[in-house]
Amino acid sequence: MNEFAKALSISTSGMQAQSTRLRHLSENISNADTPGYRRKTIPFRTEFDAGGGVAKVEVGRMSLDQSELEQVYDPSHPLADDAGFFNGSNVDLLIELADAREAQRSYEANLKMFEQARQMSSSLMQLLRR
Numbered sequence: 421m422n423e424f425a426k427a428l429s430i431s432t433s434g435m436q437a438q439s440t441r442l443r444h445l446s447e448n449i450s451n452a453d454t455p456g457y458r459r460k461t462i463p464f465r466t467e468f469d470a471g472g473g474v475a476k477v478e479v480g481r482m483s484l485d486q487s488e489l490e491q492v493y494d495p496s497h498p499l500a501d502d503a504g505f506f507n508g509s510n511v512d513l514l515i516e517l518a519d520a521r522e523a524q525r526s527y528e529a530n531l532k533m534f535e536q537a538r539q540m541s542s543s544l545m546q547l548l549r550r
Contacts, residue, residue: 424544426474427537433476434530437464440479441523448511449520455492455499457509459485459516485510 444460451457463480487510495504 424537424541426472428534429469429472430474430476431530431534431537433478435527435534437477437479438523438527438530442520442527444482445516445520445523449513449516452509452511452513452516454509455497456489456507457511458489459487459509459511461485 441462441464444462448459460482461484462482465478465480466475467478468475489510490508491505492508493504494500494506497506499506
């Protein structure tokens with residue numbers, strides 16, 4: 421595998437990982453008001469591709485955040501107990517939005533790297549044709 425292909429492979433794996441992260445973040449944001457919803461998290465790990473000789477970003481198994489669920493007081497809610505409380509979600513919108521911005525910027529950085537490697541490869545091919 422040549423160096424351009426390695427660069428494309430690395431940046432592609434980064435874009436795929438951030439895309440998956442953004443999907444989980446959007447699910448968390450959309451379910452922030454769902455009673456009993458637990459925030460989804462995904463870890464990243466480095467996976468070495470022996471065939472290509474590069475280390476790629478891989479997404480680990482999705483897990484649910486086991487932190488305390490918010491106790492919401494609303495005696496009129498159908499899920500409320502005798503004291504008027506029910507379990508809300510453990511999604512903090514501020515954290516989710518900050519994580520989404522970080523994932524978006526990382527995705528954009530990987531995209532720029534991909535475009536740069538593709539452009540360099542194209543320029544090299546044009547030089548070799550002359």
